[in-house]
Amino acid sequence: MMNYDRLPLIKGLKDYMEEKNARFHMPGHRNEDSVEEFSVLKENLYRFDVTEVEGTDNLHYPEEIIARSQKLLSEAMGSRESLYCINGSTASNYAMIFGLLKREDTVLVQRNCHQSIYHAISLLELKPAYLMPEMIKEFNLPSFITLSELARVHEAYPEAKAVILTSPTYHGIVTDLSPLAEYCERHGLYLLVDEAHGAHFPFSPLLPDSSMKTGAHASSVSFHKTLPSLTQGSVLNLSEKLTEDEIYRIRHYHRVFQSSSPSYPLLASMEMARYYMEENGEALYRILLDRVARLKKDLKNISGIRILDKEQVPIFDETRLVIGTPLPGAEMDRILREEYHIQCEMSEGRSLIFILTPFDTQKDLESIFHALKSIRSKHEKRWLEEEEVEEPPHPMSSHTPVRRYTEDDTLYLPAEEVLLKDASGRVSMEKVVPYPPGIPLLLPGEVITEEILSALTLYLSQNANLLKTRSIRKDRLSVVKEGSMQ
Ligand SMILES: Cc1ncc(COP(=O)(O)O)c(C=O)c1O
Incomplete structure (x- = not known):
């Protein structure tokens, strides 16, 4: 008999698993037992956990199986070269920034970027000039960057060497990159895109275009956030716009920022995610987007519920469900978990964010609607009262x-x-x-x-x-x- 008192971490994970929640959070897999392709990984988790020996290649100097896998990866990503990264997009972001910028360079940075970008700026002592995002008033939410904002800030900092954007944002908001990429091209600026939340874009024409398609020099995509990869799986995409020397420097920092003992099960799960989505992505995303459209339509019929979509954001990832509610997000998050066994990705202000994947069942999606309808009727008085509450404007708006x-x-x-x-x-x-x-x-x-x-x-x-x-x-x-x- 196992003494779980002495295994607090495993016990906590087991407890969470046993709650049998409908999960709408990272990673992008749902431990799907029904998908045959994944069984080869599950059955061999420990057997595949090997090191660099004859036949297993070396992530830091790939020549054999990893090189072949990365070649297929780059074809799928539409890049000149794509590198597996086992330390998440955190390390991919570091590698692309360190590889292309020198100490104390000025960079034009989207203010609502992830802390990994701020950490890279701090480590490399870069001088940031902030690109302020457009605000989505209805959700009090910082969003994308416009061409006029880029031009305005660039005029004030003509010495800048690069533009660092986040697209899509955590909320699925995509910046219209093509005109910004053209601007960068004309002014000799690198365009680096933290695309951590957009790894799935290349696998369906119904999703927004990836940044490799719309003109970025380099992008970081977290496979584990939206694709069926194990956590920490990320890919660093390098475009045709980069020279051999630039790519050499990025490869150097890609080694610096990663463990020298990469996890083969993690690498294998990224390869499988790419393969599975190349084979099935188009059909799966068509079904998912259809289900999401129906869910959104139903949700909009619950009074007081607001849904973020193309009405507020011209380019939006429809697999990200952002729901505005009259009750505070943190409270809704707790009620959903405790009373309805639904775990969303996160809550903030008066919003909830769900990450939807092709592995979510119709029943799971419907459970969101039924839960919200039920919460609204149970808490009707407060729901109606708090519908009128106005929040102070987001600091990034002013x-x-x-x-x-x-x-x-x-x-x-x-x-x-x-x-x-x-x-x-x-x-x-x-x-x-x-x-x-x-x-x-x-x-x-x-x-x-x-x-x-x-x-x-x-x-x-x-x-x-x-x-x-x-x-x-x-x-x-x-x-x-x-x-x-x-
Ligand atoms: C926009 C963005 N960029 C980068 C990261 C870091 O990615 P990872 O968790 O793969 O290291 C995150 C993580 O949440 C993120 O939201």
Whole structure:
């Protein structure tokens, strides 16, 4: 008899599994027993867990089976070359940024980018100039970048070497990349796209075009987020626009940022995801998108529910279900899990986000509709009252952050904690990251504004999951100590 008291991690995972939730979160597989192709991986999980010996090739210097697999991968991705990455798109992002930019280069960066981009900027001491996203007012949501915003910021920072965009966003919002790519081409800028949430795009013409198709120099795609790959599987795509020297440098950093002992089961799961989707993706996504359209239509009939789609966003990934509700997202998330055995990907403000894949059954999708309908009737009074609640505008809608220090500089500065109400105008020592989605609200070295403070207060009142690095108490923020500013 196994003593699970001494196996807390395994026990926790087992407990979660035994809840038998309908899962609408990463990874993009649903442990599908019905798909025959996956059985070769499941049955051989431990047997496939090998190292670099005769016949198994080497991820860092591929010549044989990995090289052949990457060749097929690049054909599927529409790239000049695609590299497997076993440390997620976090490492793919590092490799493309380090490979193409030099220390202290200026870069034009979408402000609502993932923390891995901020980490790369910090490590390489890049100078970021922020591209501010369009706001989706109905959802209080930062979204895509327009050509005019790129041109505006580039004019102010003509020395910039690259544009770093996130498309699609966590919410499935895609930037219309073609005109931006053309602009970058004309002005000698690299276009690097964090496409972590868009790995599935090349597998169906009904999905938005991938960034390799619309002109990026390089892109990172997380296979594990939307495709049936094990967690941490990512692919770094390199386009025909890059020279041999540039690709050589990217390959170098691709080695630097990854384990020297890559997991073969993980690599094999990425290969299978590519193969399976090449064989079946077109048909599967047609069925899924059909089901999603019906689900959205039904959901829109529940009064108070709002659905993010092409009405608000010109290019949208319909496999991402973003639902606005009158009740706070964190509360809805909890009710769905506890009372209806549904786990969404994340909640924020008054929204819920679900990641839908071809492996979700019709019944699972319908369960979302039935649950929301039931929650609405059980909580009718509050539902109607809170429909009228207005949230303060998102801080990214009104200001470009002012950066006094780099994140690295702040590591050497003295800190003090002040009450939130006294923090306006001070320089933050804190990184505040609502997680997920992992997009920093405030970075160390930035000036704290009233907008940031009211967003922070709102997040706290909604019990949102905020990652913080220093401040322990909820009502305080760590700032640069008075009198120590240089
Ligand atoms: C937009 C974006 N980029 C990059 C990443 C990092 O990807 P990974 O988890 O594959 O390392 C994430 C993770 O959530 C993300 O949302």
